[in-house]
Amino acid sequence: MMTERPLTRNIYPDRPPMNLKEYEKTGGYAALRKVCSSMDPAALQKLVQDSNLKGRGGAGFSTGMKWSLIPMNDKATHPKYLIANADEMEPGTFKDRLLLEGNPHQLIEGMILAAYAIQADIAYVFLRWAYHEAAALIRKSIQEAYDAGYLGTDILGSGFHLEMYLHTGVGRYMCGEETALLNALEGKRATPRAKPPFPQISGLFGKPTIVNNVETLCCVPHIVNNGAAWFKGLSYSDDGGTKVYGVSGKVKRPGAWELPMGVTMRELIEEHAGGMKPGYELKGVLPGGASTDFLTTQHLDIKMDYKSVAAAGSRLGTGTMIVLDSGTCPVGFVHNLQHFFAQESCGWCTPCREGLPWVEKILLALEKGDGKPEDIELLQMHTQFLGPGNTFCALAPGAMEPLQSALKYFMEDFEKHVEHKKCPYD
């Protein structure tokens, strides 16, 4: 059976993405026409809630539920904002790039629909600085959408108005955290904000705001066109839809593929990624980016959906996995991750600012052969100290996920570094 790939069906690697006319020919903006002529915002919110679409940025929160928390009608203050989080910067993650460069109008239509559902006045694409090609494409596509009357005043005669802008960032992982992203858009340091108030109530410039991931927004036109039941039916699991999965590391064919939500890790690695390169064995997997817990060969048959990956002790995260092979030192691997997190800590709260560099230094000492037996205990202790509840945002707890699971599955490797006073993989 051919599996359906609504998000990537019209994306071809060696062809430029569709312009507005071509997008319309493949059914583009039909969802917007349908909504503008026959659905009110409440009905669209309900449809998306019924589809069981969960946020594809990493947290996996119900999109319809998120939207339902925004004040509507006379309870709302304006302007309200809708933001596409295109700040893809989780190491090992390259799925949104595919959608941004492959079909920018799909994102824009998804954003207009989401904005309609929450009655937003202004929409932003918050794009990662490094995606220069995507920036040019989105700028051009936004202009085409304005020219066609899909943006601006009284869209398709519905009385709905929306302005859309592209904002390109200037670096920092923190910008992907939704409240830090809001600070960055306000021209400030990208430090996280205290919640509550949640952005739905007080977000960008203190106004009601929804931030959704690129892949999440790209699902919306297809849900409108084909219905909630169809969207749920695409999936092998309780979570609706397809998922853009990815595999990187020493596999034969690294890449990204849109597949039914809930395919197994084995199918992804062995079938789509072609298995390991000759001479390398699979040792571990970060299933959804740098800030997710390791899984190992014993987990290959779990389904890659939110619930199943969580039950196995990790997180689906972004769904783009990084493979740890038998020739790569797990301690060096985790040191690289902690270097990233220590560098990207915004410095706002003390445990993260001070703790992550400490963890990084201990791991470096172990790699160099200067580790002491008590260092392993220190690392264990930090996975508690920097864990959930002790820091201002999720950055440090996320950083601890690969560390705590490396200590669980690869303890022998850590101990060998101390015993032999050198990295056994060198």
Added chain:
Amino acid sequence: MLSTTEKEAIDHEIGLVPHKRATVIEALKIVQQHRGWISDDSVEEIADYLGISPAEVDSVATFYNLIFRKPVGRHVILLCDSISCYVMGYKSLYAALQHKLQISFGQTCPDDRFTLLPNACLGCCDHAPAMMIDKDLYRDITIEQLDDILKKYA
């Protein structure tokens, strides 16, 4: 003094947001685009123009890694040092670049041709190792390709 072109570009951004202060990042990007980097004088000029303190502007300028508070060379090499590129061998690429250019991370060639910087994940992990020179992305790089790549930048 901000140039007329710089001011016009900043004014356009000011028109899009509820208050001037929100354009600090855009203003820094605009000035850096014209001058290559952000000097202390640039910080003060932006602060004056937006009606905020230089310290506020600098707090933003120093937070974001692609706002350069030191002069950089004519071309900036951003070598990805994140996890997939680590697994796929960015360290040997770094060693080769150090040898060829005689500079390490954070340094600029004496003739100002290149500045070499480490960079977090460039989002093309399926084509690791990767690096970016100015706005050009290079993927699946081998040491053998480096000379040909570097030759393109005078």
